[in-house]
Amino acid sequence: MIEFNQVGKKYPNGFHALKDVNLKIEQGEFVAIIGLSGAGKSTLLRTINRMHDITEGTLTVDGTDVMQLKGKELRRFRRRIGMIFQSFNLVTRTLVINNVLMSKVPELPFLKALFGIYPKEDKLGALEALDKVGILDKAFVRADQLSGGQQQRVALARTLAQNPQIILADEPVASLDPVTAKQVMGDFLRINKEMNITILLNIHHVDLALQYASRVVGIRAGQIVYDGPSSEVTQDILDEIYEGKEEEAAG
Numbered sequence: 042m043i044e045f046n047q048v049g050k051k052y053p054n055g056f057h058a059l060k061d062v063n064l065k066i067e068q069g070e071f072v073a074i075i076g077l078s079g080a081g082k083s084t085l086l087r088t089i090n091r092m093h094d095i096t097e098g099t100l101t102v103d104g105t106d107v108m109q110l111k112g113k114e115l116r117r118f119r120r121r122i123g124m125i126f127q128s129f130n131l132v133t134r135t136l137v138i139n140n141v142l143m144s145k146v147p148e149l150p151f152l153k154a155l156f157g158i159y160p161k162e163d164k165l166g167a168l169e170a171l172d173k174v175g176i177l178d179k180a181f182v183r184a185d186q187l188s189g190g191q192q193q194r195v196a197l198a199r200t201l202a203q204n205p206q207i208i209l210a211d212e213p214v215a216s217l218d219p220v221t222a223k224q225v226m227g228d229f230l231r232i233n234k235e236m237n238i239t240i241l242l243n244i245h246h247v248d249l250a251l252q253y254a255s256r257v258v259g260i261r262a263g264q265i266v267y268d269g270p271s272s273e274v275t276q277d278i279l280d281e282i283y284e285g286k287e288e289e290a291a292g
């Protein structure tokens with residue numbers, strides 16, 4: 042379980058990006074975080090794996106106080122949390138399978154990592170992860186020869202190969218066309234259901250959030266203004282989250 046208790050985040054320049062955040066997310070939930078640009082969605086997501094430090098309150102994952110983690114413990118903790126970005130973050134000049142295998146680098150001895158010598162089970166695991174996202178046939182293709190949607194699936198496979206318990210996805214479909222965006226959201230949903238991995242994603246497309254996530258968290262100016270089932274989100278709630286500007290937000 043991920044638990045925010047009275048969490049605040051002040052950036053070094055004094056900007057208060059999160060205020061009084063209270064949130065409990067059970068293992069296996071699929072949660073969409075929505076809100077205007079600048080509302081604090083990325084900040085919220087990135088506090089969970091300590092890409093950003095919180096400055097007030099407590100944040101725990103399965104009872105572990107995230108702010109207390111250091112060094113090796115922090116690295117081990119981060120291995121349990123996959124992260125997906127809008128820009129895929131692949132090494133595009135190398136094969137798809139090598140991109141997936143990169144998730145194993147932290148576990149390899151230095152020289153093996155340097156020369157890319159992976160154990161057989163890692164290679165099988167990488168192929169299995171590619172199969173789970175439906176692009177096993179692309180394993181030996183260079184990543185830059187894939188479409189945006191396929192590249193995002195490689196990023197998802199790379200994350201799956203690290204056996205995460207939680208996947209954080211920061212605008213994972215923002216640079217995809219509507220059809221591909223739905224396919225990638227479908228991948229998230231399947232992974233969530235089949236593997237019971239918690240999925241937490243930031244998304245600008247309200248329609249996709251409502252269609253795929255079971256729970257929606259609405260943020261406005263650093264504060265949670267809605268937290269509930271996606272099936273109960275009404276126009277009034279959207280007006281509250283988006284300050285009546287959701288047309289602008291979608292565009």
Ligand SMILES: Nc1ncnc2c1ncn2[C@@H]1O[C@H](COP(=O)(O)OP(=O)(O)OP(=O)(O)O)[C@@H](O)[C@H]1O
Nearest residue numbers: 052053054056058077078079080081082083084085
């Ligand atoms: N390193 C930083 N230093 C100071 N302020 C920051 C920093 N990073 C983000 N902010 C500010 O914190 C607020 C929240 O930013 P954040 O990126 O979390 O918003 P967001 O809801 O994810 O926006 P978007 O949808 O545009 O990605 C914004 O006003 C932003 O300018």
